[in-house]
Amino acid sequence: MHFKLKIWRQPNRHTKGNLVDYELSGVEPDMSFLEMLDMLNEKLIVNGEAPVAFDHDCREGICGQCGLFINGRAHGPHDQITTCHVHMRAFKDGDTIFIEPFRASGFPVQKDLKVDRSAFDEIIAAGGFISVNTGQSPEANSILISQDTAEAAFDAAACIGCGACVASCKNASAALFTAAKISHLAQLPQGKLERKKRVLSMVKKMDELGFGACSSTGACEVECPQGISISHIATMNREYFK
Amino acid sequence: MIDPSTSFVPDPKVPPGPLENKWSNFKKTARLVSPNNRKKFKIIVVGTGLAGASAAASLAELGYEVSTFCFQDSPRRAHSVAAQGGVNAAKNYRNDGDSVYRMFFDTLKGGDFRAREANVYRLAECSAHLIDQAVAQGVPFAREYGGYLNNRSFGGVQVSRTFYARGQTGQQLLLGAYQAMMRQVGLGNVKSHTRHEMLDLVVEGGQARGILVRDLDNGKISRHAAHAVLLATGGFGKIYYLSTLAMGCNGTAIWRSHKKGALTACPSWTQIHPTCLPQSGDYQSKLTLMSESLRNDGRIWVPKKKDESRPAHQIPEQERDYYLERRYPSFGNLAPRDISSRAAKERIDAGFGVGKMKNAVYLDFEEAIREQGKATIKRKYGNLFDLYEKITGINAYQSPMLISPAAHFSMGGLWVDYELSTNIKGLYALGEANFSDHGANRLGANSLLQACVDGYYVIPYTLPHFLASLPKENVPSTDTPAFERAENQLKASLDKLLAIKGTKSVDHYHKALGKLLYDHCGLSRSAEGLQKAIALIKELREDFNQNVMIPGHSQEMNDELEKAGRVADYLEIGEQMCLDALTREESCGAHFREEYQTADGEALRRDKDFSFVSCWHRVEGKSVLVKEPLTFEFIQPTERSYK
Structure with missing residues (x-):
C-alpha cells in the first residue's frame, strides 16, 4: 500500500508547528498504524532526519499513552479503539492521511505529536481516591457488593486516561475523564463516605486547569476506547448538586 | 564499589525460626524510626508501577519524604497496567483446600525449586491481606451473585485462588496504587517526576547516595540525593524486541546499578508466555498477550496431520491433537507456562503449527461455548475476545484463536536479600526488577501479587530497619x-x-x-x-x-x-x-x-x-559468577511433575 501523509511537526512547546508532507510505500494492511509510523521513522533516521515524535508504550490498548488525531478523529477511523489498535487495513491504498496531536488548551503540545496530559494526574490528586492508608483494611468479604454494582463501577473504572474525550470535545472538556473516576468511587460502599468532598475538589481542579464545560454532544463517548458512557457525566452532576 | 579481588557469598539474611514464624520474627525485632524523625529521611523510588507506586504511597503515609521517577508521562501508565488475568491470594473462599502452606508449595514447585523458601512463604502469607486492601481502595473485583468475591483457577495449581477484575486486573490494581500515591502527591508527601529516566546510580563509601536522571522533555540532567534508592523498574523482557512488554520497558536502571556494584541474579530466566498473538510480519513491534485465564475454558490443540491446510472447523475431533491434555492429563490446559510454551514449540518445530507463518497453535472455545453458552463466555472473557478481534480482525466466538509463545517476564533481576536490599547498602529492588520469589518459572497471577507485597507489605518494614541504623551525620547531598x-x-x-x-x-x-x-x-x-x-x-x-x-x-x-x-x-x-x-x-x-x-x-x-x-x-567489564546456595529446610525438592 502507498500513502500520502500530512503530519504535524513542531520542534517544541514554544515554537509554532505546521503540517509536513511525506510519502510512504510498501505498507502492509496488517501493520498497525504505529508500525506504519515506525516504518516512516526508520526511513527518516537513516537519512539523518529527525523522526516524528509520537506517544506510545504498551501498544495493546491499555496504557493510554498513545493518542493521535487521524483524519480529524481522535484515535482514528473506528469508534472506541486506541490509536495502537488501528491497522492499515482500515485505509485505502493511495489515501491521504492527516496526522495531528490531540489538541486542547489543557494538553500543550510537547513535540510533533506528543502532548502533555499531566493535568489528568492533577485531577486525580485532587480527590480521585479513597482515603485509606495501606496496610489497614477489613476482611474483603465483609464488604458485600452486588455483581451489578461491581460491574457498573468497573465500567467507569476502566478509563485508561488517554484524553481522547478531551480531544474530541469541541469545548475540550475533561468531564468524561473526571466523571468516570467520580462515578467509579461513588458507586462503591467504600467510596461513599467521601463522595461529596471528592466531587467538589475534582471538579474545581478540572475547571482551574482550563478544561471547558461539557458540550453535551456525546462526541467523547464515541471515541472513548473503553466505551465509557456519558451517563457518568450525569452522575457527576448529580453528585455535585446533591 | 566492591573490592573485585574478594570473592564472597551474598548473605540472604533469612530470619531464624520455623518457616511460618520467620516474617513475624523479623517484624518483631525490626528497628523502627520514630514518627517525628521520618520526615528527615529522603527516599527515591524509581518506577511507578505496582511495586513503585505501592512503596511510594506506603512510605509517604508513614511520613518519609518520597520522590518518584518514571519515564512515562503519567505514573499510571507503567506496564503493570497490562497484566490481565488476576492476582493470587490464599483466601480459601472456595473451601477447596487452599492454605498459605499450599500456595507456598505451589509457588516453590512452580519455580522448580530455585527460589528461597522463606521469601516464597512470605509471599503466600501476605497474599490474603492484599485482597482486603485492594477492595478497600475501590478495586472492582469480580463478584458472585451474593456479593462475595469471585475467583478462578490459573496454571500450575489445583485450587481457585485467582482474584480478577474482568481481563484488566493489573490496570485496576495499578490504579488503586496510583490513586494512593496521587493522594500523597496532593498532600505534598510525594514529589512525582514524570518523563524522567534514571541513567545512573551514585555510590560512595559502599552506599547508594542517589541517582542521575534525564528530563526526557528537554534533555536536562539532574542530580537527586537520598538516604535510600528503591528500584521498581520492572522487567527487561523487551530485550527480545518482540515481546509482550511495552515499548519503553528496559533494563537500564538495574544494569547501570549492576555496573556500580549491585549483583544481578539469574538474568537468563525469562518466562516465555504460551498464549500470545503470533508474529505475522517483519514490521511487527509487539506480541500481544492473551491472558492465561483463557486456558480455564479454552482447549489448546494442533492438527494431527502435518501441513494441514483445512480451516480449524473442518478438522474433525479425532484428527485434533490436544497435546497438553495428552501429555499432562492431571493439569491439562492449565499446565504451567514454561511447560505449555515448550510443548507448543515442540509441536510447531515438528511441523504441526497453524496460521499463515505456521508458527501458532489453536486455542479453542467451541466446547466451552456449547456447554456454558456464549453469554457466559462473553462475561468472563469479553474484553479479551474484543482485543483479539481488534488486532487480528477475527471473531474468536466463531473460530479458534491463534496463539504462540512470546517473551514476557523476567524472573531474574537484581539480587536482593530477604529485606529486598541489594548488596549495595541503601539500594533496594522491588517487584519484577528483583530476583526473588518466582524461582525459575513464575506462576500466573503471581507477578501482580509480588509487586504489591514488596511495595505494600515488605518495604514498609525492612526499609525503616535500615534507615534507623544510619548515623545522624548521614545527610544526603548532591554536591559531592x-x-x-x-x-x-x-x-x-x-x-x-x-x-x-x-x-x-x-x-x-x-x-x-x-x-x-x-x-x-x-x-x-x-x-x-x-x-x-x-x-x-x-x-x-x-x-x-x-x-x-x-x-x-x-x-x-x-x-x-x-x-x-x-x-x-x-x-x-x-x-x-x-x-x-x-x-x-x-x-x-x-x-x-x-x-x-x-x-x-x-x-x-x-x-x-x-x-x-x-x-x-x-x-573490570567481565561477568563473574558468585553462588548463593539454596537450602531446602521445609520441603525437599522433588521431580516437578504435572502429569
Whole structure:
C-alpha cells in the first residue's frame, strides 16, 4: 500500500508547528498504524532526519499513552479503539492521511505529536481516591457488593486516561475523564463516605486547569476506547448538586 | 564499589525460626524510626508501577519524604497496567483446600525449586491481606451473585485462588496504587517526576547516595540525593524486541546499578508466555498477550496431520491433537507456562503449527461455548475476545484463536536479600526488577501479587530497619565528588553515542539482538548455541558502537537517544544472559538446556550441583559468577511433575 501523509511537526512547546508532507510505500494492511509510523521513522533516521515524535508504550490498548488525531478523529477511523489498535487495513491504498496531536488548551503540545496530559494526574490528586492508608483494611468479604454494582463501577473504572474525550470535545472538556473516576468511587460502599468532598475538589481542579464545560454532544463517548458512557457525566452532576 | 579481588557469598539474611514464624520474627525485632524523625529521611523510588507506586504511597503515609521517577508521562501508565488475568491470594473462599502452606508449595514447585523458601512463604502469607486492601481502595473485583468475591483457577495449581477484575486486573490494581500515591502527591508527601529516566546510580563509601536522571522533555540532567534508592523498574523482557512488554520497558536502571556494584541474579530466566498473538510480519513491534485465564475454558490443540491446510472447523475431533491434555492429563490446559510454551514449540518445530507463518497453535472455545453458552463466555472473557478481534480482525466466538509463545517476564533481576536490599547498602529492588520469589518459572497471577507485597507489605518494614541504623551525620547531598564524576561520565557517554552518526537505526540493532536471543537463549538453549550467541552479540555491540545513527542532540526531546541508551545496555545484558544460561548445566523452569532432558523430553534438574542462585558480579567489564546456595529446610525438592 502507498500513502500520502500530512503530519504535524513542531520542534517544541514554544515554537509554532505546521503540517509536513511525506510519502510512504510498501505498507502492509496488517501493520498497525504505529508500525506504519515506525516504518516512516526508520526511513527518516537513516537519512539523518529527525523522526516524528509520537506517544506510545504498551501498544495493546491499555496504557493510554498513545493518542493521535487521524483524519480529524481522535484515535482514528473506528469508534472506541486506541490509536495502537488501528491497522492499515482500515485505509485505502493511495489515501491521504492527516496526522495531528490531540489538541486542547489543557494538553500543550510537547513535540510533533506528543502532548502533555499531566493535568489528568492533577485531577486525580485532587480527590480521585479513597482515603485509606495501606496496610489497614477489613476482611474483603465483609464488604458485600452486588455483581451489578461491581460491574457498573468497573465500567467507569476502566478509563485508561488517554484524553481522547478531551480531544474530541469541541469545548475540550475533561468531564468524561473526571466523571468516570467520580462515578467509579461513588458507586462503591467504600467510596461513599467521601463522595461529596471528592466531587467538589475534582471538579474545581478540572475547571482551574482550563478544561471547558461539557458540550453535551456525546462526541467523547464515541471515541472513548473503553466505551465509557456519558451517563457518568450525569452522575457527576448529580453528585455535585446533591 | 566492591573490592573485585574478594570473592564472597551474598548473605540472604533469612530470619531464624520455623518457616511460618520467620516474617513475624523479623517484624518483631525490626528497628523502627520514630514518627517525628521520618520526615528527615529522603527516599527515591524509581518506577511507578505496582511495586513503585505501592512503596511510594506506603512510605509517604508513614511520613518519609518520597520522590518518584518514571519515564512515562503519567505514573499510571507503567506496564503493570497490562497484566490481565488476576492476582493470587490464599483466601480459601472456595473451601477447596487452599492454605498459605499450599500456595507456598505451589509457588516453590512452580519455580522448580530455585527460589528461597522463606521469601516464597512470605509471599503466600501476605497474599490474603492484599485482597482486603485492594477492595478497600475501590478495586472492582469480580463478584458472585451474593456479593462475595469471585475467583478462578490459573496454571500450575489445583485450587481457585485467582482474584480478577474482568481481563484488566493489573490496570485496576495499578490504579488503586496510583490513586494512593496521587493522594500523597496532593498532600505534598510525594514529589512525582514524570518523563524522567534514571541513567545512573551514585555510590560512595559502599552506599547508594542517589541517582542521575534525564528530563526526557528537554534533555536536562539532574542530580537527586537520598538516604535510600528503591528500584521498581520492572522487567527487561523487551530485550527480545518482540515481546509482550511495552515499548519503553528496559533494563537500564538495574544494569547501570549492576555496573556500580549491585549483583544481578539469574538474568537468563525469562518466562516465555504460551498464549500470545503470533508474529505475522517483519514490521511487527509487539506480541500481544492473551491472558492465561483463557486456558480455564479454552482447549489448546494442533492438527494431527502435518501441513494441514483445512480451516480449524473442518478438522474433525479425532484428527485434533490436544497435546497438553495428552501429555499432562492431571493439569491439562492449565499446565504451567514454561511447560505449555515448550510443548507448543515442540509441536510447531515438528511441523504441526497453524496460521499463515505456521508458527501458532489453536486455542479453542467451541466446547466451552456449547456447554456454558456464549453469554457466559462473553462475561468472563469479553474484553479479551474484543482485543483479539481488534488486532487480528477475527471473531474468536466463531473460530479458534491463534496463539504462540512470546517473551514476557523476567524472573531474574537484581539480587536482593530477604529485606529486598541489594548488596549495595541503601539500594533496594522491588517487584519484577528483583530476583526473588518466582524461582525459575513464575506462576500466573503471581507477578501482580509480588509487586504489591514488596511495595505494600515488605518495604514498609525492612526499609525503616535500615534507615534507623544510619548515623545522624548521614545527610544526603548532591554536591559531592561522586555525583560530579558520575554526571561528567554520563554526559560524555551521551555525547559519544550522538557522535557516532552512522547508518543504522537503534531499532535495527534491537531487532537483531532480539532474534539472536530468541534463537539461542529463548525456550530452548544449548552450549553450542549460547557460545555462538555470545560471540555474535559482541560483534553486534561493536557494530552498534561504530554504525548507529542517532539524529539530533542531547539538549532536546530525543526518542532515538533514549532508545539508544537502553539498547546499548541490552547489548551487554544479552551477553550476560547467555553466559548465565551457559553456566547453568541443567534444565529448570523456563531454562531448558537441550543437553539436560529426560527420555520423554521433560526438564532434567540437577539439584546436587545447581541448587544455587547464580549471582553475577561485574569485575573490570567481565561477568563473574558468585553462588548463593539454596537450602531446602521445609520441603525437599522433588521431580516437578504435572502429569
